[in-house]
Amino acid sequence: MTSSAAALTISPKDGATDVATSGALKVAVAQGTLSAVKVTDHDGKEVAGTLTPDGASWTPARHLDTGTTYSVTALAKDAKGLEAAGTATFTTLTPANTFSATDNITDNATYGVGMIVSVTFTKPVKDTKAVERAITFDTNPPVEVKGHWFGNQRLDFRPQDYWKPGTKVTVKYRLDGVQASPGVYSTFTKDEPFQIGRSQISTADAVGLQMKVERDGQALRSLPITTGAPEFASWSGTMVISEMARVTRMNSATVGLGAEYDIADVPHAIRLTTSGTFLHGNYWADSFGKSNTSHGCVGLRDVKGGSDTSDAGWFYNQSLIGDVVKIVNSQGGLVKPDNGLSGWNLPWTTW
Structure with a gap:
C-alpha cells in the first residue's frame, strides 16, 4: 500500500499539558494541502479556525479557554490525492x-x-x-x-x-x-x-432655566429648573442617567465641597456623573425658573418626602437608566467623557 507524501504536524504534541491559550495551536502540512481540520473541546464544541490560502496551515480564529482538554483531527492530501491523517489531544493551562x-x-x-x-x-x-x-x-x-x-x-x-x-x-x-x-x-x-426602550432626551438650559423633555423626537414637557450657582456652575455637555434613587443622602464632603450641605432625604435623585452631578427633587428652595442656586446639580420642584405629582416626581417616573440629559449654556466647562457615562462628548473618530 502506497503511503501519502503529505507530512502532517500538529502542535502542541499529543498529551501536552499546561498549553498556552494563544499562539500554541497550529496544524501544518508539508508536501501537501490540508483537507480537513477539526478541533473540539471536552463538550464537543468545535473551535473555529482559519486555513491559509495555500492550504498549508490552520490556526484557531481566537484564543482557547483555560483548563480545557482539546482534541484535534486533521486530514491532508499529497499531489497524488493520497490522504494522511493525524490526531492529538492536549490540555490548556490552569492559571494561578x-x-x-x-x-x-x-x-x-x-x-x-x-x-x-x-x-x-x-x-x-x-x-x-x-x-x-x-x-x-x-x-x-x-x-x-x-x-x-x-x-x-x-x-x-x-x-x-x-x-x-x-x-x-x-x-x-x-x-x-x-x-x-x-x-x-x-x-x-x-x-x-x-x-x-423609547428615546428620551432632555435639555437643561442654565440660562433659560427650563428643561425640555423630548420623547421619540416630540416635545413632552418643559420644566422650570435651577442649576449651579456661578461659583458652582454645572458641567455642560451630554450626560447619561446611570443611577436612580427615590431618596438619598447628599453630603458635600463626599464631593470635595467641605461642609456646604448635608441633606439626608433628597427625593427623586438621578445621577448624571460620578463626580456628584445629580438631577433631583428640591424641597428646600424656590428658585426654579428664576435663578441658579445649586452646587452644580439640576434641581426640580418637589416636596419633602417626594411626590409623584411634583415636577421631580414626574420626571423620575418618566426616566430610564441610559436616558440622555444635556446641560447647555453653563459656564462649568465640558464634562469629561469618563465622568459617569459621558462618552458621547468624545467624537467618534477619537472614540
Whole structure:
C-alpha cells in the first residue's frame, strides 16, 4: 500500500499539558494541502479556525479557554490525492493568577438610547487589544459598537450615534483564556442580553432655566429648573442617567465641597456623573425658573418626602437608566467623557 507524501504536524504534541491559550495551536502540512481540520473541546464544541490560502496551515480564529482538554483531527492530501491523517489531544493551562470583569448591565433590562456599557476589570490590562477583541456585541438591528479605554481597567462601549429605540443587544464575554498581562488570565465567559426602550432626551438650559423633555423626537414637557450657582456652575455637555434613587443622602464632603450641605432625604435623585452631578427633587428652595442656586446639580420642584405629582416626581417616573440629559449654556466647562457615562462628548473618530 502506497503511503501519502503529505507530512502532517500538529502542535502542541499529543498529551501536552499546561498549553498556552494563544499562539500554541497550529496544524501544518508539508508536501501537501490540508483537507480537513477539526478541533473540539471536552463538550464537543468545535473551535473555529482559519486555513491559509495555500492550504498549508490552520490556526484557531481566537484564543482557547483555560483548563480545557482539546482534541484535534486533521486530514491532508499529497499531489497524488493520497490522504494522511493525524490526531492529538492536549490540555490548556490552569492559571494561578486571574482577572475578571464587571459591568453596569442587568440581564434583560431596558435602557435609554444613550446607554453606554462600561466594563471594569479587576486587574490592570496590558494587552488591551486582546481583551477588547474578546468582548463582542450582537445587535438587532445591526449596528457597529466600539470600545474606548479610560486607563487600563475601564473599557466603555457605544455605537456612533444613540441606539435606535427597540434595539436588542447581547454583550458576549469570551475572556476565558485571554492574557491581560504576563501570567494573568481570565476564566470569564458570559452572555448579557438587554434592550433599548423609547428615546428620551432632555435639555437643561442654565440660562433659560427650563428643561425640555423630548420623547421619540416630540416635545413632552418643559420644566422650570435651577442649576449651579456661578461659583458652582454645572458641567455642560451630554450626560447619561446611570443611577436612580427615590431618596438619598447628599453630603458635600463626599464631593470635595467641605461642609456646604448635608441633606439626608433628597427625593427623586438621578445621577448624571460620578463626580456628584445629580438631577433631583428640591424641597428646600424656590428658585426654579428664576435663578441658579445649586452646587452644580439640576434641581426640580418637589416636596419633602417626594411626590409623584411634583415636577421631580414626574420626571423620575418618566426616566430610564441610559436616558440622555444635556446641560447647555453653563459656564462649568465640558464634562469629561469618563465622568459617569459621558462618552458621547468624545467624537467618534477619537472614540
